[in-house]
Amino acid sequence: MTAHPLPRLPAADDVSSPVADEPVALLQLDLSDPVEAASAVYRQVRRGRRVVAVACGGAEAPTRLAEALDAIGVAAVRPAPGEALLHDGVTVVPGPETAVARARPGQLRPLRVALAGCGVVGGGALPRLLADAGFEVVGVLVRNPDKARDPAIPQGLLLSDPAALLAREPDVVVEAISDASTGLALIRAALSRGVHVVSANKQAVGGDLSGLTALAESTGARLLYSASVGGGAPLIETVRRAAAQGEIIRIEAVLNGTCNFILNRLADGGAFDDALSAAREAGFAEEDPSADLTGLDAAAKLAILAYEGLEQPLRIEDVSGQALSADSVLPSGRVRQIARLDVASGRAGVAFEAVDGDLLFADLPDEANALRVTLADGRVFTATGRGAGRRPTAESVWADLEDLVENR
Numbered sequence: 001m002t003a004h005p006l007p008r009l010p011a012a013d014d015v016s017s018p019v020a021d022e023p024v025a026l027l028q029l030d031l032s033d034p035v036e037a038a039s040a041v042y043r044q045v046r047r048g049r050r051v052v053a054v055a056c057g058g059a060e061a062p063t064r065l066a067e068a069l070d071a072i073g074v075a076a077v078r079p080a081p082g083e084a085l086l087h088d089g090v091t092v093v094p095g096p097e098t099a100v101a102r103a104r105p106g107q108l109r110p111l112r113v114a115l116a117g118c119g120v121v122g123g124g125a126l127p128r129l130l131a132d133a134g135f136e137v138v139g140v141l142v143r144n145p146d147k148a149r150d151p152a153i154p155q156g157l158l159l160s161d162p163a164a165l166l167a168r169e170p171d172v173v174v175e176a177i178s179d180a181s182t183g184l185a186l187i188r189a190a191l192s193r194g195v196h197v198v199s200a201n202k203q204a205v206g207g208d209l210s211g212l213t214a215l216a217e218s219t220g221a222r223l224l225y226s227a228s229v230g231g232g233a234p235l236i237e238t239v240r241r242a243a244a245q246g247e248i249i250r251i252e253a254v255l256n257g258t259c260n261f262i263l264n265r266l267a268d269g270g271a272f273d274d275a276l277s278a279a280r281e282a283g284f285a286e287e288d289p290s291a292d293l294t295g296l297d298a299a300a301k302l303a304i305l306a307y308e309g310l311e312q313p314l315r316i317e318d319v320s321g322q323a324l325s326a327d328s329v330l331p332s333g334r335v336r337q338i339a340r341l342d343v344a345s346g347r348a349g350v351a352f353e354a355v356d357g358d359l360l361f362a363d364l365p366d367e368a369n370a371l372r373v374t375l376a377d378g379r380v381f382t383a384t385g386r387g388a389g390r391r392p393t394a395e396s397v398w399a400d401l402e403d404l405v406e407n408r
């Protein structure tokens with residue numbers, strides 16, 4: 001995967017109205033583990049905080065942190081000596097050789113994790129789960145146990161029956177299956193037993209979010225699904241923050257990394273089939289890309305965002321769609337697939353629009369996603385990030401797991 005810098009945008013345009021009790025986080029980070037350090041920053045970013053990250057561990061520590069952040073779609077400013085420290089987003093500054101050790105909360109016993117799906121997303125989470133003493137992987141569910149895999153699944157963990165996975169009595173199911181019905185059935189079965197669920201599967205979660213939420217509440221389980229919309233971009237969190245600040249009148253977003261990737265290639269004169277193949281190779285396109293290309297994927301994500309931001313649920317089938325194919329006649333100019341919900345009219349749709357001059361949407365690289373939420377009083381909340389791919393999506397799953405550990 002080629003790493004492209006993402007446009008730097010504030011989490012909230014209206015800085016006169018702080019969106020969190022503590023809108024700035026100051027973190028001292030040990031860069032002997034850049035992935036762990038980037039995760040700590042990411043979790044603050046998705047809470048809507050501006051971050052000053054002090055990178056400890058030598059002269060190269062700020063570079064290591066900036067690179068690890070870029071891999072998960074978080075852009076960082078590195079101010080020159082004498083420049084202001086506090087920027088929108090993340091600022092990385094050099095720190096001392098040694099950081100103060102970070103105590104991990106709630107380390108009672110390892111959290112027992114059942115991983116369902118070990119493809120792009122699940123395969124990104126597995127090595128980290130296996131390496132972290134805070135988690136014990138009790139089983140890994142796949143469809144085809146005979147398939148060669150990278151990463152390899154350790155002996156004794158490989159399963160192909162969802163019931164056998166739950167029989168291993170996990171505390172949490174990490175659901176990263178590509179099949180909506182199997183994913184939904186597994187989520188329901190887990191929540192019914194009081195087992196927490198972290199899901200990346202928007203078709204499963206978006207199909208019955210109110211039902212799943214009610215089920216989770218009835219058994220005391222938690223359902224987290226940050227990765228299901230926006231991959232590593234904190235879109236769900238941004239809608240929640242906006243809704244906490246006032247009445248949402250509009251949601252507009254680029255929600256499908258595959259379409260965004262293909263549209264950029266088409267704009268550069270590339271052929272549709274080549275662009276789709278490249279999106280698949282990069283791990284952005286689904287195994288069956290028809291949901292990406294028909295707009296169904298973006299519709300499911302819009303339904304989840306609507307659930308987060310509005311009282312009334314939005315059914316996926318009520319979102320109008322427009323397909324992208326080799327024969328599509330697109331508007332001229334810079335084109336994006338825009339998912340749009342207008343609350344007053346109740347209109348919800350996914351369509352290809354020219355976005356020239358729109359600073360949020362026009363320059364989105366490759367798999368990037370972006371969101372704009374408008375409130376009745378005119379305030380606007382925005383977010384952007386990497387909407388697909390192993391590292392950013394697994395990072396979002398990881399942040400949900402860390403939230404579970406923290407709230408144990």
Ligand SMILES: NC(=O)c1ccc[n+]([C@@H]2O[C@H](COP(=O)([O-])OP(=O)(O)OC[C@H]3O[C@@H](n4cnc5c(N)ncnc54)[C@H](OP(=O)(O)O)[C@@H]3O)[C@@H](O)[C@H]2O)c1
Binds near residue numbers: 117121141147176389
């Ligand atoms: N890729 C991304 O960038 C991204 C971003 C955000 C959200 N998501 C969502 O995350 C989920 C996983 O995506 P992915 O890209 O990781 O897909 P993937 O690479 O195709 O992997 C899917 C995994 O699910 C397993 N699986 C599929 N059907 C199954 C069934 N009936 N029973 C048991 N296991 C089954 C597959 O098993 P085998 O390995 O044996 O085939 C595979 O391990 C999807 O819901 C997707 O929409 C993906």
